[in-house]
Amino acid sequence: MAQGNLNLTPKPGKGRGAITITHPNAAGIDIGSASHFVAVPPDRDDEPVQEFASFTGDLQRLADWLQACGVDTVAMESTGVYWIPLFELLDARGFTVLLVNARHVKNVSGRKSDVLDCQWLQQLMSYGLLRGAFRPDDGVCVLRALTRQRHTLLRTQARSVQHMQKALVQMNIQLANVIADVAGASGQAILRAIVAGERNPYALAALRNARVHASEEDIARSLRGNWRTEHLFALRQALEAFDFCGQQLAQCDTEIDAQLQRLHISDTEPAKGKKRGKARNAPKFDLRTRLFQMCGVDLTRIDGIDVTTALAVLSETGTDMRKFASDKHFASWLGLCPGTKITGGKVMSGKTKRCANRAAQALRLAAAALRSSQSALGAYFRRLCSRMDKPKAVTAAAHKLARLIYAMLTKGEEYTDQGQDYYEERYRQRVLHNLSQRASKLGMKLVAAEPV
Structure with a gap:
């Protein structure tokens, strides 16, 4: 097939490096509701592309065939919920399964077909050009x-x-x-x-x-x-x-x-924090203690985050933040970081990408609740609202909450609110410092006026 003869190795030239095969034992699967098309390296079988029905017995045969072909890495598209049974089966059988975004691999040259899709996935995976989506522990x-x-x-x-x-x-x-x-x-x-x-x-x-x-x-x-x-x-x-x-x-x-009791890592209870009203529609059991025993820190000490918000975030991300290289990667996965649409050195757009992330939605609701909070985060959010549109301020405050959660889960430290007055004084000192530097560049000196 035309797609099977695709050569991804660039022509040799100055400053160019050849794209090498990083996953020689990779397979690609095009997911469907009734059947799945699977492609393995051409030298592993006389028929390197085969179709398997979505019944459990056929999925078992699919896994057996991949093992017989010496496959250890599998790439599949995230198609609805049809990928979940096959993903869980292959993961239990010891394969390294990567769930890739369909948007990243949809542009296939030539005629669109299921056979071409799985071959394209197999080739991209063999050259290491695909990255798997985040999926927490079982x-x-x-x-x-x-x-x-x-x-x-x-x-x-x-x-x-x-x-x-x-x-x-x-x-x-x-x-x-x-x-x-x-x-x-x-x-x-x-x-x-x-x-x-x-x-x-x-x-x-x-x-x-x-x-x-x-x-x-x-x-x-x-x-x-x-x-x-x-x-x-x-x-x-x-x-x-x-x-x-x-x-x-x-x-x-x-x-x-x-x-939550199965996931707990300690039997200690959280220290008493700020007295807050009971979250609406919260579970009847002591959710705050259960979450503390699960992650070792009390996320509800962060202003704006109640037990339901903490549950929504931890259920989507888990407690192992090592899967994210930094807090910036974590915020990017949440869809809360600014966009980087830059061309010719000019920033065309800094708009955040659209992302239907449940954890991000919960953090946005928590950020919007900071509008009346007499805390450092509340003062920060109100200052953002004075500078920009409220939706942008909500996203920026949610981004800050996400970074605080990442720091607490990685360092195991509790969050301590410094208060609204502390934030306002810090902001005043920053403004005075910037004004003093600008005055110094203009050959002037900033002098404080005597109180009347």
Whole structure:
């Protein structure tokens, strides 16, 4: 085939080095939903390209064939979730498996076909031109799957709340205008009484919690509507779906707790930190202690990061930061570092790349929560907001949080907040130093004015 005769060795010339084969025993796999195309070096088999179905027995035959061909390194594209069973099987069989980004290998010269794709992957891998994507250890992968499932359940439960609100609005029950959250204690008590058959607005309003700011009269006014049967049926089903998601969340939290106990490295407990409110939708067990026993440091000491944010980050990255060469590589993987689109010595764009990274999304939410924090990070974020657009400031603050997490996990040191006043004084000293240097270059001297 035309692609099989591709010569990647450049012509000899001044300052050029030949591209050498670094992985002579590499194979390339084009992943599909029903079958996988596999290419090995041409001298290993009479048919160096073969197709295997995606059934488990065929995947076992695929691994046996690769071993018979002397393959030790396998490159495959990240196609949906179809690559996961084959990746896990080959990894368990002792192969070095690299999951490569499909964007990096999609430009194949010639006609597009599955056979050409797997051959192209095999050739690029043999010359060492592909890099594998980051994948945490197997225990962290289990925690990641459970955490993602929990996030999915929370979104499903949120949709059930929206369905409740829709049914109430259709009955002209304006409860959402007087109670901040219909999923809270007061809202749930009232909704369950409605589903049970209570229609007296004053009896329903009496179920409100003492912390609700709205008066009992205002709540009773909002609970006068048209109790149509079809809307009450929709409200009942939405409430049942909400309860069912709550039961599944409790089961998911139990599994997460058990997995965190399997990953723990010590039995010590974290020291007491700042007193903070309980994170919304946080698991019922002591998640802060479990995370501390897993990584040896308390990430929640960083302002803006609560237990759910720490869980989201650690479940995606794990605790072994040696897989990232530096904090800059870690921030780049998260998609939080500035872009480097430079041509002719001119910076064309510094925009961060688009990246659907769950850990980065959690850090962005944590950064946005710093707007009212009376800490050094809060002062840093507010100063960024005064200089640039808020989305850019959120990304920059999330980048700083990522570097702090990397430092804590690599050095094993606790984070200590110096306070807002300390940051402001440091910033003032930097400004004065820069002004003094500029004045010195102009032949002037900066003199402090006497207080009035």
